[in-house]
Amino acid sequence: MPRTDVAAKATPLTRLRRRPDRGAYDFAALAAVLDAQPLAHVGYAIGGQPLVTPTLQWREGSRVYWHGSAASRMLKAAAGAPVCLTVSLLDGFVMARSAFNHSVNYRSAMLFGKAELVTDPAAKAQHLERMVEGLFPGRWNELRPMTAKELKATAVLSMAIDLGSAKLRQGPPKDEGADLEQPVWAGVLPVRLVTGAPQDDGKLKPGVSVPDYLTRFSFG
Amino acid sequence: MPRTDVAAKATPLTRLRRRPDRGAYDFAALAAVLDAQPLAHVGYAIGGQPLVTPTLQWREGSRVYWHGSAASRMLKAAAGAPVCLTVSLLDGFVMARSAFNHSVNYRSAMLFGKAELVTDPAAKAQHLERMVEGLFPGRWNELRPMTAKELKATAVLSMAIDLGSAKLRQGPPKDEGADLEQPVWAGVLPVRLVTGAPQDDGKLKPGVSVPDYLTRFSFG
Numbered sequence: 263m264p265r266t267d268v269a270a271k272a273t274p275l276t277r278l279r280r281r282p283d284r285g286a287y288d289f290a291a292l293a294a295v296l297d298a299q300p301l302a303h304v305g306y307a308i309g310g311q312p313l314v315t316p317t318l319q320w321r322e323g324s325r326v327y328w329h330g331s332a333a334s335r336m337l338k339a340a341a342g343a344p345v346c347l348t349v350s351l352l353d354g355f356v357m358a359r360s361a362f363n364h365s366v367n368y369r370s371a372m373l374f375g376k377a378e379l380v381t382d383p384a385a386k387a388q389h390l391e392r393m394v395e396g397l398f399p400g401r402w403n404e405l406r407p408m409t410a411k412e413l414k415a416t417a418v419l420s421m422a423i424d425l426g427s428a429k430l431r432q433g434p435p436k437d438e439g440a441d442l443e444q445p446v447w448a449g450v451l452p453v454r455l456v457t458g459a460p461q462d463d464g465k466l467k468p469g470v471s472v473p474d475y476l477t478r479f480s481f482g
Numbered sequence: 483m484p485r486t487d488v489a490a491k492a493t494p495l496t497r498l499r500r501r502p503d504r505g506a507y508d509f510a511a512l513a514a515v516l517d518a519q520p521l522a523h524v525g526y527a528i529g530g531q532p533l534v535t536p537t538l539q540w541r542e543g544s545r546v547y548w549h550g551s552a553a554s555r556m557l558k559a560a561a562g563a564p565v566c567l568t569v570s571l572l573d574g575f576v577m578a579r580s581a582f583n584h585s586v587n588y589r590s591a592m593l594f595g596k597a598e599l600v601t602d603p604a605a606k607a608q609h610l611e612r613m614v615e616g617l618f619p620g621r622w623n624e625l626r627p628m629t630a631k632e633l634k635a636t637a638v639l640s641m642a643i644d645l646g647s648a649k650l651r652q653g654p655p656k657d658e659g660a661d662l663e664q665p666v667w668a669g670v671l672p673v674r675l676v677t678g679a680p681q682d683d684g685k686l687k688p689g690v691s692v693p694d695y696l697t698r699f700s701f702g
Contacts, residue, residue, distance in 0.1 A: 301570065301572050303523035303525075303534050303536075303568055303570070304534070305523075305525040305532035305533065305534035305566075306532055307527035307530055307531070307532045310527055310530075310564065311527070311564050311566070311594065312525035312526055312527045312532055312533075312534075312564060312565060312566040313525065313532075313566050313592075314523050314524070314525035314534050314566045314567070314568040314592065315568065315592070316523075316568060316570035316572075316588065316590050318586065344530065344531050344532060345532060346525075346531070346532040346533050346534045347534070348523055348534040348535065348536060350521065350523070350536035352521050352536075352675070355617070355618075355677075355699075357618075357621075357680075357696070359625065359626075360625055360626055360628070360632070361610060361611075361614060361622065361625050361628050361632075362628055362629075362632040362635075362636070364614070366538065368536065370536050372533075372534065372535070374531065390581060391581075394581060394584070397575070398575075398577075401577075401666075402581065404666045404667075405579065405580055405581050405664070405666060406579075406580055406661070406664060408580070408581050408582055409582075412580070412581075412582040415582075416582070434681075434683035434684075435683060437683075437685070441626070442685055443687070444625070444626060444687070445687045445689070445690055446621075446624045446625060446690065447624075447680070447682065447686065447690050447691070447692060447693050447696070448682065448683050448685065448686065449680055449681045449682035449683045449686075450680070450681045450683075451677050451678075451680050451681075451696050451699060452677060452678035452679070452680075452681065453675060453676070453677055453678075454675070454676060454678065455572070455673060455674070455675055455676075456673070456674060456675075456676050457575075457671050457672060457673055458671075458672035458673075458674065459672070460577075460667070460669055460670070460671050460672075461654075461669050461670045461671075461672065462667065462668065462669035463654035463655060463657075463668050463669045463670075464654075465657070465662055465668065466667065466668065466669075467663070467664070467665045469665070470665055470666065470667050471667070472667060473667050476577070476667070476671050479575075479671060
């Protein structure tokens with residue numbers, strides 16, 4: 263997997279960064295955020311109107327993928343159009359001694375590019391297998407194969423990971439001077455995503471038990 | 483607080499919905515999602531390029547607010563421009579007996595409108611107080627007042643909640659027919675956001691303890 267220098271290509275967009283000191287323009291930082299959180303928010307611009315939709319993403323090497331219904335006009339409109347795919351993890355509330363210095367700890371990846379539609383049915387099935395196996399290793403082969411009709415009804419989109427930025431903030435608040443004399447609690451209230459106990463649907467065949475990949479699942 | 487009929491005004495955008503059966507065009511459904519999750523993804527279109535940035539949002543009646551650095555060119559560009567503010571909660575992985583029927587349980591709110599900049603410093607301070615108090619009731623008055631310089635450095639944006647949609651999926655997978663004979667685990671792996679134990683910054687004044695609003699905090 264090539265390490266892509268996203269910094270070099272991101273020049274036209276650097277002016278949009280909010281906090282230059284929080285930028286991290288390397289592939290490894292971007293990939294780490296994508297791999298830690300499947301939920302993405304994909305932004306399209308349709309006739310000048312921004313549209314932000316939540317969807318699951320998965321990474322294969324230096325590309326990111328997402329999918330949806332082939333009947334979706336939005337996904338059709340996205341093919342070949344500029345998109346922004348953002349993945350964020352809220353890691354904590356940073357409680358400072360002044361309102362102004364309050365912040366959040368977070369990790370985020372923002373990717374820019376043109377969405378490409380995967381058209382070959384076999385390739386589509388392979389990408390969907392990677393999605394399922396990336397989340398729940400071993401599950402794909404427990405399922406019956408996808409039908410041609412199901413593959414036709416599924417749109418898979420992808421984008422190269424070569425323009426974007428990763429940002430993060432970690433650590434305690436940064437109070438200074440007289441603010442440190444304030445008799446108020448300061449620190450971090452950590453936040454994380456967790457999974458609960460798997461809830462079966464009451465229709466399991468005899469002998470089917472909770473698979474290991476569910477109890478082992480965790481967000482990064 | 484007026485109940486706004488977002489359905490009536492959302493007509494131009496209904497064609498963009500992915501799953502008509504999952505739409506919920508009423509104010510209460512939108513507000514419930516906004517109130518459950520402070521993390522928002524705000525989409526701007528800058529020269530046709532979509533840009534999706536994570537930020538915290540808070541609701542005051544029938545308006546939604548977010549803030550950032552007044553030096554941000556992005557926030558300046560957003561003022562008066564069409565934006566899309568999306569809030570999502572991933573509630574679970576829906577494990578069906580076919581790959582095709584896999585899904586996620588989620589709640590999401592997608593709002594459209596034009597962002598308005600709050601310019602009056604006193605109004606800005608009041609909105610920021612609402613933000614802090616909405617998350618951590620009682621904290622605002624423990625902090626020293628914001629300075630004029632800090633208020634000047636802070637941009638507060640808002641948008642009316644009158645065009646958008648709330649969507650959700652809850653419940654078990656929907657397998658049918660022969661798929662129900664598959665000897666594979668099916669059900670839901672629940673997902674939720676939790677907070678951990680507050681971590682102080684090691685610089686607390688003597689006698690300062692963890693405030694109740696931190697231990698009571700929970701996502702909706």
